[in-house]
Each structure stands twice: as structure tokens, then as C-alpha cells.
Amino acid sequence: MKIATFNIQNLFHRDRTLLEKPYGKCVTDWINELDELMRGNSRASNNAERIQELVFLLGFDKTFDVPYAVMRKRAGFVFLKGMDYSKEMKSCELTDWNGWIALRTTPIDPKAVQNKARAIADVNPDILLLQEIEDRASLEEFNALLLPEYDCEPFQEVTVVQGSDKRGQEMGVLLKDGYRIKSVRTHPFDIDNSLNPKKEFFQYEIETTSNQTIWLLAAHLQEETSDKEMTDAYRKIQAEQIANVYHQLFKSGHENIIIAGTLNSVSYSDSLSPLLRETDLKDVTKHKSFNVDFDEGSDADYFRLGAYRLGVNIKQKDYLLLSPNLFTNVKDCGLNRKGILPKKRPIWKVYPTMHSKKQAASEHPAVWTKINI
Template sequence: MRLAAYNVENLFDRAKAMNLESWDEGRPILAAFARLNGLLGEVSYTAAARRQMAKLMIELGLEKSDTGPFVVLRRNRGGLLVRPRTGGIEITAGGRADWVGSLELRDEPIDENAMRNTARVLVDLEADVVGVVEAENRPVLRDFNRLIIPAIDGVPFRHVMVIDGNDDRGIDVGLLCREGFPIETMRSHVDDVDGDGDPIFSRDCPEYTVLTRKKNRLIVLVNHFKSKGFGRPEESNARRKAQAARVREIYKTLDPRGDAFVAVIGDLNDTPDSDPLSPLVRGSKLKDAFTHPAFDDGGFPGTYGPCSAANKIDYLFLSPALFAKVTAGGVLRKGMWPGVRPKKWDVYETLQDKKDAASDHAAIWVDLDI
């Protein structure tokens, strides 16, 4: 069987702030959105918090209307704010219980050619089980599988599953499985919390048990750790390390003797030599598939962007028993922008411009004799 992981970077719609030409343009917008959402969720609003909320709303283009260029403030009931005729914003609510509503990122459609290139990657992977990162939700992943994959003459997956996670932007992780690889059980870790009562996982760490054609049970934990994109680096690093440590603890309960078939896969947003990933890389029995003698990285050590060693952020971590069953492995980069001087790798004929890229991430896979 073939196991794979792929960050599809959304399928039908993507936050407008994440679709800008440069990540440097979108990062401050997402940072302001995250900060404002955090403040709006506070039980009580201090005077300082109200001033900061008003400032952030103006930065996000909400001074005149609840609809800004990149975000929408939905106010269903209660009083949150007033907009004086003289300008500005005044927060009138005393806390989260005083109003009902939400702050949401505005979406826009993904380029159709890029969407089809994403489908081409999933078809060319020829994987039986794929951990999917950055899918909007299950209906979107289901419709992509049912409509777009057949449109490029691919065979849809038999099983499609996504468990909604903690990300306010609607970025989730899920699983696609072929006929003969049913999902037997699912277990969410979306409510796992740290010592302060805050969610550990940025999305979720869903735990799927898949039955193989040889009647073996494969346990797959799909992850998308905290990004480096915005927020204070020390806080982001600490969050990723806490996530890695929690995954290690979950793994220990699943494979106490080292003889179970367990895989921790997905976009972990850091390199193998980093401190945040040390609980998994150096603090557990899990083995990185890239280190297997049968794994071919295609001449590039990374999985993201230019695919240098500093861009190795996507993983297939395997339990010792599963690592021993690897017969081959590799990286599929045909849907990634290859650069221009010179092109680093071969791509689809339909990928003529950076906007045509299926994803900034490569798809990674291993063949397993289970």
C-alpha cells in the first residue's frame, strides 16, 4: 500500500489575505485578525483591550462598515460597538457575553487551473491513504474528490473524512482513502488543552485507524502544527514544541511496545534539527521516512518553496514496525512552482505561472508492505 501526505493549501476557496502576491502582504493582516479575535473572545473587556480592539478594527478596514477588504464582522445580537459620526470606533460591550457574532476572514475562489493541478497531484500520487492538510471542511473535500478529480480523468477516493478543528480560518486536516482501505475508527484531540486551558493543537490531531487489504491496522495521526507566519517567534516555537510533545504522548499510548503500525504525518512547519520538533525527532521512537535507504528525495532535501534543507517541513514519521515495512518512498513536486533560473524540477504543462501551482508544498509518500 502507499501512504502519503499533502498540503493542498485549500481547494475551492482561500482567505483573500492568504492569496496576495506576497506573504509579507498577508502576514500583518492575519496577525491583526488573530489578535482581534483573541481580544473579542475575552470574558471581560478592559479599557485597554477596548482601545486595542478599535485600533485593530480600523487597521482591518472596519471603520465605516462591518465588511472590510479582508475580514467580515458578523454581529447577530447584542451591542459590540458604535461608529461616531466624527470617525473612529468605540467598543461598547463589556465582554463576550454582551454580544453574539464572529469575526471571519473573507474568502475568494482558488484559480481553476491551480485547482485542477492539485487534483493531478493527488491522482499521480497513486496513494491508497492520503493525509490532507489545509482542506476547508469535509463538504469541500468531498466535492473536490467527487467533481474535480474525475474532471481530469482520475478515480475518486472511496472515503473522505475531515474533523473540524480549532483554526478560525477554516483550515483543517483530513484523510482520503481508496477502496479496500476503510476508516475503522476516528478519534479527535481537538479538545486537548495545555496547563492554561488553551487548545494545544492549532487545528486537530485526528487519529484514524485504517484497515489495509492485508487486514492490518494502520493508525494515522494527521497534523498541521503552528506556522511561523505570524505571531512572536518565541511563542510560535513554544506552541509547536507543545504540539510535538503532545503527539509524542499520544503515540506512546498507541505503540507502547514499538510493534504497532503508526504514522504521524503532515505539515509540522519546522525542520528536523529544530528545537520545537525535538520531542518527535529525538525524543521518541518515531523515524522520519526521509531517512530510510529506500526513500528518494528527488535531489532536494526540502518539501516547501525552493525545497532547500531549511524548507523541510512536511513529514511521514513512522513507528519502528512501520519503518521496517517501507519498500520505497519519494517526493512529488510536479505541482510546485519550480523557479525560472533555472527550473529546479519538471512540472505539469498546465503550470505556466506561479499562480497555477497546486501548492507551495510537495506531496510525500512511502510504499509499505502491510
């Protein structure tokens, strides 16, 4: 059985809040301008319009969190919002058109989409866990149309359980013929007793071709923010809750358990200690059979703090953690990072079709392992 996890960072479209902002140098000027306008006594309409623009540019206005295109008011009366919003003035023949539409997502470069398919085809697992996909329809289209172009047989079963994150960060599990999902369970992260949690993790019961059952816990933990202390605290609570489910499964007599996904921190981080140091789970990248193309030049003999291992000097955020029974039966393992474009150093082999960052498959590698089961 070959299983892989890959944070694909969306298939065809990506939420603009997840993209790097191209106007970082302007932020200070915008903040200063907004402060001056807010302190001023003038109530001129052009000032109000400019305040609206600055509020939007600085990200204070979160209307784009609703999963629809949004038409907003600009000085005139044209305004169209989602069904969650109160009634607004509509356009009429007495007003000039002065509205605009803010699209929530941006299209991904076709070359990048092809490289995503190429990265999956090169690994070609029996069980594939994908993070950050838009929806089931996009995944089915990608599976049926893109993968065959790279001599990869489409997966027979495609499962997407929609989470509570509204930014197109769903998880999908794809299975080859002979494997099937017997059950799926959602575990909401209980961070602050909120009735509307921001994230959750998923528990899959999967039957293999040899009629064995494996338990897959798929997780995408809190990403880094400017408030590192809060971020680490949230992530540690999430890790503790996943570890609790792992212990419950193990105590129930289940020995074939996998925890996979983007944990968003390095292995020495205290926020991941509930999983990496307070359980008997094993990281496949630490297995003696771990196989990957090493960094080029002198970096091949260097082990950067937080990297996957010697000669693989990219910061580890993605994990395949195995229960002891599965780890002892690992036949082979590795990662595919040919779809990641190096920034400077270290340098490694990449796909020849990648010439810029926007053509990269992802900023994450595909981590995989083969297990005798």
C-alpha cells in the same frame, strides 16, 4: 499499501488571512497616519471613518474571524454582523448606502485547482491525508469531479473532522476501496489550559485490505510567526503531546503507527525534538528507497541546511514518520513537488500548466510511501 500526506492549501477558496498581503510597503505609512489621528484632538466624522479604515487595513479589527460574510458600518447606519455580535444600528430610508461587504475568502485560480488534482493523481495513494481544506462538501466535490479528469479513481471514503481553526484549515482523510476507518479521536492541544484551543490533532484507526490495523496521527503544528521564540515554544509543546500519544499507543501493543502532516519546521529544529529525537520514529525521506526528481544543474549535488536531502533543496515542513515496524517494511517512498513553482534557485521539473505562482498546486510537496503490510 500506499499512503501520502499533502498540504493542499485549500481546494477552491482560501482565507484571505493566509494570503500574502499585497500592500506591505504601505504598512509603515498606515501606522504613522493612525498614530497621528489617535493623538489628535479633532473628533470630526471623517477622522473617525479614516481610523476605522486604518484599523481594518492593519488587521486590528478581527471581525472577519467569524465564518460568514460581514457587512460593516461606514459613516452611515448600515451594519450587519454575525450572530456572535451585539445589536447594531440598521439602515433606513433616511441614510444613504455607504456600507460594504468584506468576503472572508478569495477564489483559487482554476488552473491551480487542476494542478492540485494532477498532483494527487500522480501519487494515487490508497490512503491520503490532506491538510488545509475548506470543508467536507468541497472535498467531496473535488474527489468526485476533479480527480477522474486525471485518470484517478475517486476515493471511496472521505472523512473530515472539523477543527477549531476558523480559517478553512481542516484535515481530511480519503481511503480507496478495501480500506476503512474504524475510529476517530480528537486530541486538543493543551497549550495554556485554554477552554478554546486553537488547534488539535487527530487519531485515526484504519483497517487495511489485509485486515491489519494502522494508527494514523494527523497533525498540523503551529506555523511561523513574527515572534519566533513563542512560535517554537508552542510547537514544541504540541510535538510533546503527539509524542505522548505515540508512546501510549506503542505501550498498548500497537506497532503500526504513522505520524503525518505539516509540522512547520525543519528536522534540526528543537521544537520538533520530542518527535524526531526523543522517539524511535523514522522519517520516510531518510529511507534508502526515497525517490524524487533532483534539482537541476549544480544544485543536484548540494544539500541545503533544512532541506529534505541531497539534491532536494526545498525546506522540509511536511513529514511522514513511521514506527520501526512499518519503516522496516517500506518498499518505496518519495515526494511529488511538480506542483510547487520555484522562486529562483533551486529549479526542478514542474507541471507545464504552471506559469505563475497563483497557478501552483501548493507550496508544499506530496510525501508518500509504499509499505508491505
